[in-house]
Amino acid sequence: MTTGTTPLTEHTDPWSPADLEGRLRDVARDHYHDRHPFNIRMHNGDLRPGELRRWITNRFHYQRHIPVKDALILAQLDSPPLRRMWMRRIEDHDGRQEGQGGIERWLRLGEAAGLDRGTLLDGQGVLPGVRLAVEGYVNFCRLRTPLEGVAASLTELAAPDIMRTRIDAFERHYRWIEPDGLAYFRSRVRQGRRDSSEALGLVLEWARTPAEQERAVAALVFKCDVLWALLDAVSTAGERERG
Ligand SMILES: O=C(O)c1cc(C(=O)O)c2c(n1)C(=O)C(=O)c1cc(C(=O)O)[nH]c1-2
Numbered sequence: 111m112t113t114g115t116t117p118l119t120e121h122t123d124p125w126s127p128a129d130l131e132g133r134l135r136d137v138a139r140d141h142y143h144d145r146h147p148f149n150i151r152m153h154n155g156d157l158r159p160g161e162l163r164r165w166i167t168n169r170f171h172y173q174r175h176i177p178v179k180d181a182l183i184l185a186q187l188d189s190p191p192l193r194r195m196w197m198r199r200i201e202d203h204d205g206r207q208e209g210q211g212g213i214e215r216w217l218r219l220g221e222a223a224g225l226d227r228g229t230l231l232d233g234q235g236v237l238p239g240v241r242l243a244v245e246g247y248v249n250f251c252r253l254r255t256p257l258e259g260v261a262a263s264l265t266e267l268a269a270p271d272i273m274r275t276r277i278d279a280f281e282r283h284y285r286w287i288e289p290d291g292l293a294y295f296r297s298r299v300r301q302g303r304r305d306s307s308e309a310l311g312l313v314l315e316w317a318r319t320p321a322e323q324e325r326a327v328a329a330l331v332f333k334c335d336v337l338w339a340l341l342d343a344v345s346t347a348g349e350r351e352r353g
Pocket of ligand 1: 176212262263264265266268269272298337
């Protein structure tokens with residue numbers, strides 16, 4: 111599903127905001143990691159406990175870097191309302207104090223699946239391909255324009271649906287995971303909807319020229335590739351183990 115590179119074939123007249131939105135939504139549908147074979151196996155209940163634990167461990171590496179990439183985007187935003195909007199994302203993940211926030215909820219998901227919090231925090235078991243994918247995303251937000259960083263976050267247009275599918279799958283097929291552990295996914299349904307609608311508004315406002323519009327679409331394809339590469343690494347490790 112992933113295309114690797116997207117040639118920038120600049121169109122000459124700018125797309126209307128509705129056209130641009132349609133293109134972004136097409137990318138978020140057609141390239142999203144809900145179509146990755148690993149996620150399909152997860153949703154069908156086909157993952158063994160060790161595979162699910164490996165996914166939780168490696169996705170934790172992604173989760174803990176989300177506020178880092180958001181801080182890099184924040185540093186490039188030039189007005190108080192924009193910075194306030196983006197700061198809330200960091201707070202969603204880090205919480206306002208110890209024991210709160212998305213990272214803490216992900217640690218509790220790990221514990222509900224039998225993983226040790228200290229091991230997750232140490233980064234043991236994070237695969238090389240996952241490190242590279244996450245570093246790629248962080249550096250993208252460090253080096254590219256705010257438009258591209260914000261557009262890359264638009265995978266979240268598709269995230270609320272995958273969260274609901276995942277909650278159903280966990281409740282049905284993976285009952286050995288304590289139900290309280292699913293709090294992270296539940297909180298992301300609402301947060302993902304709000305984040306993606308705010309980010310979409312910014313991208314439609316900022317991407318006015320054909321070059322900007324194509325860069326926004328390419329940023330979203332890149333981000334889909336990040337999520338895809340992460341799952342490639344996790345599923346290859348499982349295949350190696352099966353022999
Ligand atoms: O579990 C998922 O499938 C999934 C996907 C995505 C995404 O689409 O980027 C995010 C999340 N989860 C997530 O939990 C999250 O906090 C998040 C932040 C972002 C982002 O790029 O700003 N994506 C995602």
